[in-house]
Amino acid sequence: MEQLSKHITIKLLAEDDRPREKMTSQGRHNLSDAELIAIILASGNRTETAVQLSQRMLSENNNSINELAKLSVNDLKKYRGIGQVKAVTIAAAFELGRRRRESESIEKPKITSSRIAYDLLFKRLSDLPHEEFWILLLDRANRVVKEERLSKGGISGTVVDVRLICRAAIENNTSGVIIAHNHPSGQVLPSEQDRAITKKLKEALHLLDMSLLDHLIIGDQKYCSFSDEGLI
Numbered sequence: 587m588e589q590l591s592k593h594i595t596i597k598l599l600a601e602d603d604r605p606r607e608k609m610t611s612q613g614r615h616n617l618s619d620a621e622l623i624a625i626i627l628a629s630g631n632r633t634e635t636a637v638q639l640s641q642r643m644l645s646e647n648n649n650s651i652n653e654l655a656k657l658s659v660n661d662l663k664k665y666r667g668i669g670q671v672k673a674v675t676i677a678a679a680f681e682l683g684r685r686r687r688e689s690e691s692i693e694k695p696k697i698t699s700s701r702i703a704y705d706l707l708f709k710r711l712s713d714l715p716h717e718e719f720w721i722l723l724l725d726r727a728n729r730v731v732k733e734e735r736l737s738k739g740g741i742s743g744t745v746v747d748v749r750l751i752c753r754a755a756i757e758n759n760t761s762g763v764i765i766a767h768n769h770p771s772g773q774v775l776p777s778e779q780d781r782a783i784t785k786k787l788k789e790a791l792h793l794l795d796m797s798l799l800d801h802l803i804i805g806d807q808k809y810c811s812f813s814d815e816g817l818i
Contacts, residue, residue: 605637619651620644626679631667639667655680694729697722700800700811703764706730711768711804719746723755724762724799731758746783748790755796762799763791772806776817784812 605621614622623643624636631639643665647653662673697703703722710720710733717739723732736750746767755763765787767780780803788798801812812818 623654623676626676627668627672629667634667639665655683694731696727696729697724697764697799698728700802700809700814703766703800704802704804704809704811706733707766707802707804708809710735711766712807714768715770717767717770719765719767721751721754722764722766723758723760724764725759726761728762728799731760748783748787751787752790752794755791756794760796762797763787764800764802765798766802766804768804774803774805774808774810776803776810776812781817784818788818 605617605625608621609617609625617625620637620640623640624630627636627640630636634642643654644650647657657677659670659673659677662668662676663670668676695702695706697706706722707720711718718735719737719739720733720735722730723734725731732754734754736754737746751763751765754760765784780801784798784801791798798818799813801818803810
C-alpha cells in the first residue's frame, strides 16, 4: 500500500504528459490552463505534481483563470509547495497578461498633424521646471509604436545623443521619428542648438532609410513645429 501511495513526479510521467515537453512538441495552444500554470510552478509538493497542484488551485477558484489571478502573493503562499518565489512568479505572470490585454485594447494614436503630436506630448512636457527630450517612434502608417524619454536636463538645456535615438528607432522597427523637448522659460523660438541637432538627426536617420518627421518645442500652452515652419 505504501508503494502505491507514493507520489508520482512529473519526471516519471510519459514524455507527452510533461507540460514543458508537450509545449515544445505540440505548441502552447495545446496545453490546458493547469499545464501552463505547472510550467510556471516548475514543481509541486510532496503529495502532488505541479500539474496536480495547478489543477487543485484552479478547482478551488471556480476553474477560472480570472479568479486565480485575483489572489495576492500571500493567498498563493497558502498552497503547500508555493513559497515566496513561486507566488511572486505566478503573480508577475498574471500581471503581464493583464498589461498585454490593456496594451491591445488601446488603439495606437496616429500622427497626422503637429497638433496631434503636441497633444500627445503635452502631458509629458508641460509645466516642467527642467528640460526633457522625448521621442515618438512611428510605424509606416504613422501610428505611435513607442514614446520614450531620452534625457532629462536642467533649466537651460539637456543632452541629446543622436546614436541613442537611432538605436531606439532600429530596435522598434521604426519608419518615422518625431522628437520633442520643452523650454521651461515658456518661449518656443528654436535655438541654434535646436536647429543643429535637428539637421544632424535628420541626416543620420536618412542613412537608415527612416524619416525625421518633426521636431516640437513645447512651451507655455504653445509649441513650435519645425515641420509646420519649414525648418525640417
